[in-house]
């Protein structure tokens with residue numbers, strides 16, 4: 647459950663009084679998610695999502711994230727639109743936390759991933775990349791190649807408690823990635839979502855009705871975003887890679903934005919990077935989340951399996 651900060655109804659009612667979105671009829675904490683506290687608000691006008699930012703999100707980055715959401719939703723991407731208060735501000739403070747209200751999106755996360763949903767998410771990802779092109783301000787990806795080693799070192803060898811020899815295996819993988827990771831100009835880059843997991847995509851039938859959770863978005867290689875999705879969508883029961891899902895995703899992507907040859911060739915390496923990124927943030931959380939916290943810890947070892955798989959292939 648991800649509600650780290652509670653909000654009293656009276657406080658929320660007063661807060662909503664500074665917007666033009668009706669009066670509060672009901673609100674409830676949302677169980678899903680691990681990063682921020684989220685609430686579903688029902689007002690006399692409509693439904694909204696209130697997010698209180700916790701944990702990894704740096705307050706200085708919030709205007710960039712909210713700006714990107716506004717930009718993409720205005721361009722026609724199905725994503726939450728930040729709601730401005732009566733003074734035109736989307737970023738506010740509530741219960742001592744940075745806070746924002748966004749529009750509510752219909753649909754729900756897919757129950758069973760298949761080729762059709764992979765194709766649809768590939769297409770939606772390419773739309774994200776293309777529509778983000780004229781959002782010009784860059785935000786460095788703090789969870790890319792330069793961030794992984796410090797994150798790993800901050801876990802102080804804790805991986806060995808999960809699986810023996812793991813510290814050595816990850817050290818070797820990091821060295822390999824640091825030696826071979828593409829330079830900034832090597833591949834097309836722009837604004838990427840960087841966390842487009844199945845729980846961050848809503849579907850209505852086979853159609854993507856919304857993309858949420860922009861709080862890892864950043865400026866990086868487009869193909870790295872595909873690598874994240876290949877990791878997150880194209881494995882069966884956490885272990886077996888599903889080439890037909892991957893092909894459907896890449897074909898869906900290329901309907902909107904054809905990939906360059908260099909991007910395709912870089913995919914196995916970028917997929918290893920994506921696997922290590924999610925392995926490391928999960929390992930960090932495994933070590934640092936106190937017992938009894940109201941949040942479900944995610945298993946880092948799932949991404950070790952994926953790292954091993956992508957380390958052994960020469961194409962995806």
Ligand SMILES: Nc1ncnc2c1ncn2[C@@H]1O[C@H](COP(=O)(O)OP(=O)(O)OP(=O)(O)O)[C@@H](O)[C@H]1O
Pocket residue numbers: 648676678679680681682683684695726748749750751752841845846858859860861
């Ligand atoms: N705009 C929205 N419209 C409808 N539901 C939403 C919206 N934003 C968030 N939700 C709901 O809130 C849940 C948690 O949101 P989100 O995934 O952004 O949480 P998080 O803690 O920030 O993220 P995560 O752990 O995935 O990084 C979602 O699974 C969804 O059910």
Ligand SMILES: N[C@@H](CCO)C(=O)O
Pocket residue numbers: 680681841843924927928944
């Ligand atoms: N999508 C991430 C959590 C948010 O970064 C994971 O599954 O590890």
